[in-house]
Each structure stands twice: as structure tokens, then as C-alpha cells.
Amino acid sequence: MNQPEVVMIGLGYIGLPTAALIAQNKTYVHGVDINPKVVDIINEGKIHIVEPELDIAVADAVKNGYLKAGTTPVEAKTYLIVVPTPFKAKNEPDISFVEAATRAVLPLLKENDLYIIESTSPIGTTEKMMNLIYSERPELIKKLYIAYCPERVLPGNVMYELVHNDRVIGGVDDGSTEKAIDFYKQYIKGDLHKTNARTAEMCKLVENSSRDVQIAFANELSLICDKADINVWELIELANKHPRVNILQPGCGVGGHCIAVDPYFIVSDYPMESKIIGAAREVNNYKSFWCAEKVQTAKLEFELKYGRKPSIAIMGLTFKPNIDDLRESPAKYIAQKVLQKSNNEECFIVEPNITDHKVFKLTEYKEAVEKADIIVFLVAHDEFKTLEISSAKIALDFCGVFKQKI
Ligand SMILES: NC(=O)c1ccc[n+]([C@@H]2O[C@H](COP(=O)([O-])OP(=O)(O)OC[C@H]3O[C@@H](n4cnc5c(N)ncnc54)[C@H](O)[C@@H]3O)[C@@H](O)[C@H]2O)c1
Incomplete structure (x- = not known):
């Protein structure tokens, strides 16, 4: 050379x-x-x-x-x-x-x-x-x-x-x-x-903080809508019919090595001045914690109703759909939380974009859906959108795969 x-x-x-x-x-x-x-x-x-x-x-x-x-x-x-x-x-x-x-x-x-x-x-x-x-x-x-x-x-x-x-x-x-x-x-x-x-x-x-703040707004709406008994996906679709409104989609948090990280570079140096940027980080982190708590509640309700422990499918680990990147992934955090709180319930972890993982034992997505009582959608991968979920199962759709009320 x-x-x-x-x-x-x-x-x-x-x-x-x-x-x-x-x-x-x-x-x-x-x-x-x-x-x-x-x-x-x-x-x-x-x-x-x-x-x-x-x-x-x-x-x-x-x-x-x-x-x-x-x-x-x-x-x-x-x-x-x-x-x-x-x-x-x-x-x-x-x-x-x-x-x-x-x-x-x-x-x-x-x-x-x-x-x-x-x-x-x-x-x-x-x-x-x-x-x-x-x-x-x-x-x-x-x-x-x-x-x-x-x-x-x-x-x-x-x-x-x-x-x-x-x-x-x-x-x-x-x-x-x-x-x-x-x-x-x-x-x-x-x-x-x-x-x-x-x-x-x-x-x-600023580019990444702007995205983080906008996603935090959508995530905050999803928390409000859950309490107010409103379908957040429908709400956002309707609000976005306004010619000057463009609300992003909520999810199970915010991940990746950029949007979930870069805002801290501003907050860390300018804590007094970056109130909205800091709050957005908190809302997006809280959303992941909230999802994990929702799974826990669904498990307890199932046990009370059926007198047995449910099996759970965790659908998706990556930080956004259709990629293989797990860095700062909120889905990975939620999967860990669910496993930690697992009381011998059977858990099927699904991630179609990776073949194996050193911590999680992965299950094929159709098999997991077939076997699980509670199906937790964390990442809206394309494969998941083609699934048909029996009404006998409980689906927690945190990422809008079916755009149903959580
Ligand atoms: N990946 C993205 O989509 C993206 C987008 C925009 C900006 N960035 C930024 O670009 C930078 C790099 O990100 P990336 O995703 O390429 O990271 P990466 O982790 O994929 O790659 C970084 C590489 O640098 C090597 N490295 C670490 N210290 C070194 C050193 N002292 N000398 C030589 N090599 C060293 C590592 O071994 C690694 O292979 C980061 O600041 C990131 O925030 C990344």
C-alpha cells in the first residue's frame, strides 16, 4: 500500500x-x-x-x-x-x-x-x-x-x-x-x-435530543391514555389529522447508542438549563419500568383468575424494529426485569433478528406465541405483524404491533 x-x-x-x-x-x-x-x-x-x-x-x-x-x-x-x-x-x-x-x-x-x-x-x-x-x-x-x-x-x-x-x-x-x-x-x-x-x-x-423529547411526548400520552381508557394509537392518528401536528409513536422506552445517550451530554453539562431534555429522558426511562410493572400485574391477574402461573412470551429485544442492535435497548431491560421477577413462570424470549444471545435463551417467535398465555410485544418487528393472536391469550402491545389498547 x-x-x-x-x-x-x-x-x-x-x-x-x-x-x-x-x-x-x-x-x-x-x-x-x-x-x-x-x-x-x-x-x-x-x-x-x-x-x-x-x-x-x-x-x-x-x-x-x-x-x-x-x-x-x-x-x-x-x-x-x-x-x-x-x-x-x-x-x-x-x-x-x-x-x-x-x-x-x-x-x-x-x-x-x-x-x-x-x-x-x-x-x-x-x-x-x-x-x-x-x-x-x-x-x-x-x-x-x-x-x-x-x-x-x-x-x-x-x-x-x-x-x-x-x-x-x-x-x-x-x-x-x-x-x-x-x-x-x-x-x-x-x-x-x-x-x-x-x-x-x-x-x-440537539438532533438526538429533539427526537428524544418528541418520543417522550408520545410515551407520556400513552401513560395518560392508559389511565383515561383511551386507545393512544387511535388518538395520535386522529390528532395528526391536524395539518400542523405530527406526534410520534409511543413504545416501550427509548434505546440505541444515540438517542438514549446523547441528551445526557447536554444535561450533564447544563443541568439547570436543560429541564425539558432531562425530563424527556426520565419519561422515556420510566416508560420501560412501567411496561415491566404492567407485565407483573398481568401475571398476577392471570394467576388469580386461572389458579396457575402463566407462561409469557417476550416479543423483541432490539432497540427498534427489524435490526439486530441491542445497545441501550429498553426491550432488553424489560425482558431482564420480567425474568428477575419471574416466579418460576415459563418465559419465552423472542428476537428474530439474532440467532443466539449469551444471557437469554431464544425461542422461535411462532412457537413462543403458540405456547404463551401472556404475549408481551416490545418491538414492532415485521414478522410479528403477521401473527394472529387467539382471543384466549392476553396480549400486551407496548409498541403498536396491532395498535390495540394496552
Ligand atoms: N452507530 C451509529 O449509528 C452512530 C451514528 C452517529 C454517530 N455515532 C457516533 O460515532 C462514534 C462511533 O460510534 P460507532 O457506532 O462506530 O462505535 P463502535 O463501537 O461500533 O466502534 C468504535 C470502534 O472504535 C474502537 N476503538 C475504541 N477506542 C479506540 C482507540 N483508542 N483507538 C482505536 N480504536 C478504538 C473500538 O474497538 C470499536 O471497534 C460514537 O461517538 C457514536 O456516538 C454513531
Whole structure:
């Protein structure tokens, strides 16, 4: 492989597709991951994650010599940081991966290099990393281009959205913004919007917080409707007939590594000012707890009525329909709660999008429905919508598979 132009630190759900896209455009990319298994798989031209069309892109890029992976970075002109940014205890953002990745490239940086963070980050992270770089390499002060550019792709459609979505790009100064725009415009057809680093960081957090707040509104309605004996699905459909109203759908909570996480990055730093954002997180978390309690009540009612313990089917574990991703999944939390409170009731856990799980013993979905007395719908997977549930069974539809009253 020729001298790489781009070093991509972090080869996960975002870093690997981005590396493959850049390499497909005949730019030499050196991908870095601390996980040697990931590195080996990629160097074989294969992938370690599920994402349509990514396998072909990576196989081509590796075969043609434009993409190579390793566990340590090498010298390049552009460094992209795409490592995880989870939260710690007390819901505080953990930027230690970004810092570790930055420290790894620090010794390699030279005049006119471009350093970009794509990881979802709390406000001020890019400036913090700039200060870290300049404190360790003072000879480079004002001689680097440093920018932030968040990613907003939809898992399952990443290879298309990477190219076609608009991007927000913010440098620590105007020169950095321009340099980063010039970099991305080689690969991206969507519009590239200029701003500063802090606004770009906040923009990503706000996009996901906005979704979280809107889902919290729908979840709050579902709690009110349950008490008021109203079908929330019908209510929302009717309210949305108003030309300027667009209420989202309730569910069993909010999950995933973005919407359920990113709002905390704002609340943690601005607790007094972010009341609605914080309350939305609480409502969405409470909804999962409430669902678990509802299952418990249904079990007790069944036992009282029939004098025996019910068997239960838990339908779905992923954080949204038709994917295999369980990160921060409220359905997984509810399944755990139901199992913890299980008093020797038979429990069938269903997740058609994964083959096995190290904690849950999975059951085929039709078999689970056949055997269970209480069927708890947590994720509206397509398969479930074709099921016919006998009226002799109790169905708790928390995610609108049949849009029945809970
Ligand atoms: N997945 C998404 O849909 C999505 C969308 C938008 C933004 N993001 C953000 O993008 C960032 C990356 O997310 P992801 O989903 O790709 O994460 P991921 O967990 O799939 O991948 C991250 C990779 O980085 C590697 N890594 C960790 N520390 C490293 C280090 N110091 N050096 C080299 N490699 C290291 C890990 O081994 C892992 O393979 C996060 O900040 C996330 O919030 C993700």
C-alpha cells in the first residue's frame, strides 16, 4: 500500500463504512482499531458488523489496496477520530476514548495536517483536544487544522446516507472549517454546512435530543391514555389529522447508542438549563419500568383468575424494529426485569433478528406465541405483524404491533 493519506481511528459502525467510502474513492486509508480481531477481519476483506453493502465496499477497498487496517496509527495528512463516546456512572459523558485516540496520533502530527473528530461529543471536546495537542506539541500551535463533523447516518442505510446526507462541519477557526470542507467534499454529495466546532458538537446532540423529547411526548400520552381508557394509537392518528401536528409513536422506552445517550451530554453539562431534555429522558426511562410493572400485574391477574402461573412470551429485544442492535435497548431491560421477577413462570424470549444471545435463551417467535398465555410485544418487528393472536391469550402491545389498547 502507498503512503496513506487518511488515518481512521475506530473501525466500528461508523468508522469502517467511512473508511470504505474514502478508500472506494481511491484515497489510501489506514484504519486503526484497538481490537486486533477487528483488524484481522478487515485485512481479510471481511466485516465484523451487519450493514448492507458494506461487505462489498470493504472487500473491494482491501483487494484494490486502498484500505489496510492495523492496531496503531501511521503518518498521514488527515486523521479522523471515530471512537465510542459512552457515558459513565451518573450519566456523564466519557471522552476517554477520544482522548486515547488523540494521544495515539499526537506524535505523528505535522504542520498542515487535518485532525477531525466525528464521535458524538460533549460541547467543547474539540477545543479540549486542541489544547491537549498543543500542550504536548507546542511547535504546532496554529499550524494544524482541527475540526468537528458529526455523523447522522441511519444504521441499515449507512452506505447511501454517508454520501447523500448533509453534513455540519465546524473548525476551531475559519481555516480549519475550510480545510475540513475541502476534505469531505471529495466524498460527499450532500450539502456541507459551515459553522464552528462548538455549534457542530451541539448540533449533533440537539438532533438526538429533539427526537428524544418528541418520543417522550408520545410515551407520556400513552401513560395518560392508559389511565383515561383511551386507545393512544387511535388518538395520535386522529390528532395528526391536524395539518400542523405530527406526534410520534409511543413504545416501550427509548434505546440505541444515540438517542438514549446523547441528551445526557447536554444535561450533564447544563443541568439547570436543560429541564425539558432531562425530563424527556426520565419519561422515556420510566416508560420501560412501567411496561415491566404492567407485565407483573398481568401475571398476577392471570394467576388469580386461572389458579396457575402463566407462561409469557417476550416479543423483541432490539432497540427498534427489524435490526439486530441491542445497545441501550429498553426491550432488553424489560425482558431482564420480567425474568428477575419471574416466579418460576415459563418465559419465552423472542428476537428474530439474532440467532443466539449469551444471557437469554431464544425461542422461535411462532412457537413462543403458540405456547404463551401472556404475549408481551416490545418491538414492532415485521414478522410479528403477521401473527394472529387467539382471543384466549392476553396480549400486551407496548409498541403498536396491532395498535390495540394496552
Ligand atoms: N452507530 C451509529 O449509528 C452512530 C451514528 C452517529 C454517530 N455515532 C457516533 O460515532 C462514534 C462511533 O460510534 P460507532 O457506532 O462506530 O462505535 P463502535 O463501537 O461500533 O466502534 C468504535 C470502534 O472504535 C474502537 N476503538 C475504541 N477506542 C479506540 C482507540 N483508542 N483507538 C482505536 N480504536 C478504538 C473500538 O474497538 C470499536 O471497534 C460514537 O461517538 C457514536 O456516538 C454513531
